[in-house]
Amino acid sequence: MRFLYITDTHFRGNSPQNRMDDFPQTLRKKMEEVVQVAQDLQVEAVLHGGDLFEIPNPAVNVVGDVVRFLKALGKPFYIVPGNHDLFGQNPQTLNRTMLGLLGQVGLLKILEPGEKVFFKKDGISLQLTGQGYHFDLDTERGREGYLVKNKEADLAIHIVHGMLLDRPFFQTVAYTLIDDIKETEADLTLTGHAHLGFNEIVVNNKKFINPGALVRTTVLPAEVNRWPQMVLIEAGKDGITTKFLPLKTALPGEQVLNIEKATEMKLREERLARIISEVRSSGDFRSLKLENILREIAQKEQLPEEVREEALKRIAQAEIEMAREEVDDVP
Numbered sequence: 001m002r003f004l005y006i007t008d009t010h011f012r013g014n015s016p017q018n019r020m021d022d023f024p025q026t027l028r029k030k031m032e033e034v035v036q037v038a039q040d041l042q043v044e045a046v047l048h049g050g051d052l053f054e055i056p057n058p059a060v061n062v063v064g065d066v067v068r069f070l071k072a073l074g075k076p077f078y079i080v081p082g083n084h085d086l087f088g089q090n091p092q093t094l095n096r097t098m099l100g101l102l103g104q105v106g107l108l109k110i111l112e113p114g115e116k117v118f119f120k121k122d123g124i125s126l127q128l129t130g131q132g133y134h135f136d137l138d139t140e141r142g143r144e145g146y147l148v149k150n151k152e153a154d155l156a157i158h159i160v161h162g163m164l165l166d167r168p169f170f171q172t173v174a175y176t177l178i179d180d181i182k183e184t185e186a187d188l189t190l191t192g193h194a195h196l197g198f199n200e201i202v203v204n205n206k207k208f209i210n211p212g213a214l215v216r217t218t219v220l221p222a223e224v225n226r227w228p229q230m231v232l233i234e235a236g237k238d239g240i241t242t243k244f245l246p247l248k249t250a251l252p253g254e255q256v257l258n259i260e261k262a263t264e265m266k267l268r269e270e271r272l273a274r275i276i277s278e279v280r281s282s283g284d285f286r287s288l289k290l291e292n293i294l295r296e297i298a299q300k301e302q303l304p305e306e307v308r309e310e311a312l313k314r315i316a317q318a319e320i321e322m323a324r325e326e327v328d329d330v331p
């Protein structure tokens with residue numbers, strides 16, 4: 001039984017600042033390749049690790065690109081929502097997003113937390129589960145989102161849109177280490193969110209893999225040198241094996257990313273780092289992200305949970321309102 005896994009496609013209607021190509025056109029070609037490979041290899045389904053779209057309410061033509069891809073694919077497509085797919089990075093806004101809409105009309109299947117989808121073939125049963133992004137996913141209270149318990153099939157695959165890393169990262173970003181979730185019963189854990197990805201890691205006979213984003217949007221050297229890829233998953237009597245399939249339609253990083261801008265970016269990043277360190281020394285905050293600041297204030301002031309939840313809800317609501325105003329601004 002085979003599956004194809006891709007993640008972080010970030011569909012959008014224009015080219016990111018650092019790209020020199022026609023980004024939407026490049027992505028269309030990549031998705032044609034995904035369709036071709038999925039059909040040639042006769043996979044049961046295509047799996048997506050989240051951040052299907054760059055923003056929760058993309059324009060109609062951008063949604064059209066995704067619908068055309070799904071129709072051409074003609075196979076089940078399972079996904080977990082990424083932070084970019086949601087308003088205010090809040091899962092409760094899903095039914096107001098374009099990803100939510102595609103799920104509601106049945107063009108794709110959004111994996112709900114705790115929901116199990118079963119596949120059976122050649123005497124093997126496999127369960128598929130997923131966990132979309134939420135604020136606490138990469139904190140201790142969110143850890144269970146990474147963990148599969150009570151496996152009800154021979155094999156289990158779990159998809160998570162979270163910052164799963166094999167080694168510690170700098171402190172401004174919340175992350176989870178593979179070591180923290182090695183008790184999972186999933187034979188294979190697939191992640192996205194961290195665009196650089198990592199090779200397959202095996203701990204306790206369990207596999208963890210992140211192929212990296214299907215698109216490159218920053219000019220970090222590691223990103224310029226990275227080749228977009230999919231993961232071919234084979235599940236059989238001997239367990240699960242994975243294999244990276246580099247995209248044939250992708251071009252070398254130097255041809256699509258504006259590297260000259262990299263130097264300029266580096267200077268800007270250094271300036272930003274200085275500002276952040278100044279803010280930190282005065283306010284004692286580890287991050288400039290609104291949601292993270294909120295979490296730290298809540299912790300420091302020991303605010304009741306309802307207050308924090310309400311604040312998160314209002315941030316999401318404000319983003320929805322802002323998005324509406326942007327649309328109304330268009331003549």
Ligand SMILES: [Mn+2]
Pocket residue numbers: 008050051082084193195213
């Ligand atoms: Mn992403």
